Amino acid sequence: MKNTIKVGINGLGRIGRQIFRLAIKDPQIDIIGVNELNPDIKNWAYTLNYDTIYGKLDTTVTTKENRLIVNGNRINTSHEEDIDKVDWGTWNVDIVIDCTGIQKNVINARKLLERNDAKKVIVTHSPDEVDFTMVMGVNDNKYNHKTDHLISSSICDATAIGPVTKLINDNFRIDSGYVTTLHPWLSYQNLMDGPSSSWAVAGEIFHHYALGRSAIGNMIPKPTSAMDAVFKVIPSLSSKSIGSLSYRTPTQIIGSADITYIVNSKVSKDNLIKLFKCYEENQSNPIIKMSNEPLVSLDYIGEDYSAIIDTRWLDVIGENLIKVVLWYDNEYGYSCKVMCQVKHIASFFNSI
Template sequence: MTVNDDSFTNWKNREEIAESMIPMIGKLHREQDVTILLHSRSLVNKSVVSILKTHRFARQIAGAELSVTETMPFLRALTALDLGPSQIDIGMLAATHRADDRGLTVAEFTAEAVAGATGANKIDRREPRDVVLYGFGRIGRLVARLLIEKAGSGNGLRLRAVVVRGGGERDLVKRASLLRRDSVHGQFQGTITVDEENSTILANGNAVRVIYADDPTQVDYTAYGIKDAILIDNTGKWRDREGLSTHLRPGIDKVVLTAPGKGDVPNIVHGVNHDTIKPDERILSCASCTTNAIVPPLKAMADEYGVLRGHVETVHSFTNDQNLLDNYHKSERRGRSAPLNMVITETGAASAVSKALPDLRARITGSSVRVPVPDVSIAILNLQLARETTREDVLDHLREVSLTSPLKRQIDFISAPDAVSSDFIGSRHASIVDAGALKVEDDNAILYLWYDNEFGYSCQVVRVVQHVSGVEYPTYPAPEA
């Protein structure tokens, strides 16, 4: 048999194993609220090829390809356990078992590693928590996709309604069409039908009521059977506590803003300061996409090396706030054509750092250039460190952070030498460290951080909503502190 024959046979064998993984992963998710991860990437509702590619991607960060032949025994072991709601990383199980020298079987090691999610230790499955989207633009529709995708067993977040202004004839059909297909993010994964008579969009079995209103005070959500809901404001029209409080109508318990909050509104970056949210806080902000991109790696660098000062320059994709062609705009430069120009503009991300990292005394400045791409941006984070280090040491540190730390859902790591912006469309991380572009000299480090400013940010928003609603389930094996 030739090498080619051996390679093809090996591929077919791995395809067969990945195919047999799918019903196990699906059953755990539907029946027990268990999400199976591989190095913090969900394997729920993934195809055979996607599962194999996710395993192969481990080579980029861990240095060696992870095979389904290694992870399958751990998945089988999990199906034999009495598991409660949780997230379980079979990539981490395989890695930690490999490093363990006690001679435990896969079944014994797995049972020990996830003991906090089994038997008497497991947490109760939560009642569904209602969610309302106020606004249905770029972020609103992506958050809707994520909420529908994560509906799972129906015991997590449940998207009940979308509030929009009336748009005229066939408004509902047009909005459903925008949810169904997207020029940047592709087709919706599932089926969508429209019930115009009841002003409802049915997406993968989820009935989402479309409510037409020109102002928050016009809506009584209890009239639609909605109670104790979390409302996500995607409009950015109101950013202070007074304005956002107008959303606290009958049926709404909390308000989450998908833009930087002003005044005393807490700006939350999941993974960094989400644990500071007070139980009785009813209004909070998820900050900006750029703030979410820079704060986790900034924290990772500050914790290890100390940071004395820094500057962030974002090369940002254009947004709806800019004009397609030159026309009047209230902001400087943003009136010039977005698809035809690089546009210097301001960013509030640097000033927002102090809200998310109040213990960081370093002064961080920032600026931004909008460029003619529709999605994915890059933040160039230039830091003066408190001690000298080397490029190799920083790379090892950030690679380890992306794999095992509590920030592994926020920080990804890539060493591909030819990576470009479009490669990161659909990334669920807040930012991705580009290993090849990293520069370190003595006490100066320059990090190049890719981020999907639409989808990656939407994932961070959903994580915050999961946390405040009580359906953010623990992860096993527990990340290293």
């Protein structure tokens, strides 16, 4: 019998479905069970098979006797509200990936770990109540398998910004800066003006009322957690010297970051290009990619790299001010990095 990483998915939203789609194609991973509040598993199959952004799945997910069927494999299902009420232990899951973004599930994940219902839990956002926050290409080498059991895979913005920021900081020492992100709409936003409802805490209203305005007709300026998530994995940097804001854009996919850093060491554009190119040629995972093509946002759909550096806009003013523009697939690209984390974490399992 082959040794595979046995994965459970909690929540079939945009990220949960992307992870499912990636996992069923990966010979190293078996999806053992899925927990999702939607009681209609035929609707689960439908949303897995057909996607407005990424198209039709190249295999077919069906259902039988309250299970999902993929390539002849039967996947357990449940409809529990709380992550710790799911039968992960009975299903013999190694790693649970919580894709709900709900704060209560972060807290309750401790209970299933204490019962040894899973070896590890990964949450696909950036809460504080975890043992370790991991960004591939930044601090994955600091993961401690003996002490880190509840792990954050951070957020899409930090997954893209973090590796580039680390390279610049390690080589030129960042003194100060400002980062602006452009992020596509998310499912909790409104088609028409309404309350700015929270996804993480049910029933709570964001005090950023502008986020309740129509997602399809507005660019909505808002605070961002992107750099706070970066600071968790690069603790030598902080909001005291680097500011940030975000625009929620009326687009369905692909994020971008406009980065300005002032560094302590003298730098040139050629220095930066050589630095990024050297990293690109020697990386073990698809983290950084460079592009000089005249592309627009939708051209980056399906990119598995954490960040694509658009060298058309790469610049250095004087000898210390750096400008970098990044693109990233905030769903597929981010989910690819979660899969990298699953494999990295599982590499420490005795059975894998």
